[in-house]
Amino acid sequence: MTGVIVGSLMWVREGVMGKQDDVHTKSFCTSVLKILVYQSCRRWPSWSGTRMISSTIMFLAVVVGSLYSGSITAFLAIPFRSQPINSLDELLETQVIPAIRRLSSPYSFFLTENSGMVGKKVREVMAVFSGTEVSSWNFLKEVAQGSFGLIDTASSGIGSSGQYEKLGTPCLFHVGRNPVRMDLDAFAYPKNCPVKYQFDEM
Structure with missing residues (x-):
């Protein structure tokens, strides 16, 4: 999703300001996937606005993914136990x-x-x-x-x-x-x- 958004923003920017970067949406999607698996990528837009937007989206994706994986781990590792009744x-x-x-x-x-x-x-x-x-x-x-x-x-x-x-x-x-x-x-x-x-x- 981040790659598609970045590619769309670059397409709009090229339409308004002229062609700046010869990079397509497919390349941005590939770059995002490389980042998510902790690999470096060289093809990334130099426009600071696009980098800020893409960084925010990826940060949210990492937070949501970490919360989801943590909840799954807790569900599998910690058995559900109700509080014991003693009185x-x-x-x-x-x-x-x-x-x-x-x-x-x-x-x-x-x-x-x-x-x-x-x-x-x-x-x-x-x-x-x-x-x-x-x-x-x-x-x-x-x-x-x-x-x-x-x-x-x-x-x-x-x-x-x-x-x-x-x-x-x-x-x-x-x-x-x-x-x-x-x-x-x-x-x-x-x-x-x-x-x-x-x-x-x-």
């Missing part, structure tokens, strides 16, 4: 839908907890799923993609998602650092405790 407040600030397993401890908590604005916001936007749905890949795939944020007990959430993780591949899921609610999720027994078997059966 219930952060979850509600995003478009991620809180997902809760029916009849779980968090489910009962949010249905019976009437105090506080955070619980009210969760009840307004939460989606409830059965235990079978929460364990399926169709649901957990949407959790991995960021459509749903699963609020569940640690044993259930990690156990369901862990069956779809593969050794040597990046983790598909992120466990929030701040618990939504502190719950008793396991009992600690001393070694060879006589009552452990009875509790396991329950």
Whole structure:
């Protein structure tokens, strides 16, 4: 484009002021291509106005090309990662839908907890799923993609998602650092405790 513009300007200049340079548009295009691949060129108009215009156009072309190549490099080199969600407040600030397993401890908590604005916001936007749905890949795939944020007990959430993780591949899921609610999720027994078997059966 720069070569065509320079050639057109030289053609207009020759028509107005008379023939000055015996150089054609094709030669200007070739000279521009040489400059873009870092080669020297000897055929260039001596008119300062044409050189200023062509230099400006080529400078813009270099800037746009550098921005484009940089964005492509960043897109290929840096994988897209969303910001991890570490608390219930952060979850509600995003478009991620809180997902809760029916009849779980968090489910009962949010249905019976009437105090506080955070619980009210969760009840307004939460989606409830059965235990079978929460364990399926169709649901957990949407959790991995960021459509749903699963609020569940640690044993259930990690156990369901862990069956779809593969050794040597990046983790598909992120466990929030701040618990939504502190719950008793396991009992600690001393070694060879006589009552452990009875509790396991329950």
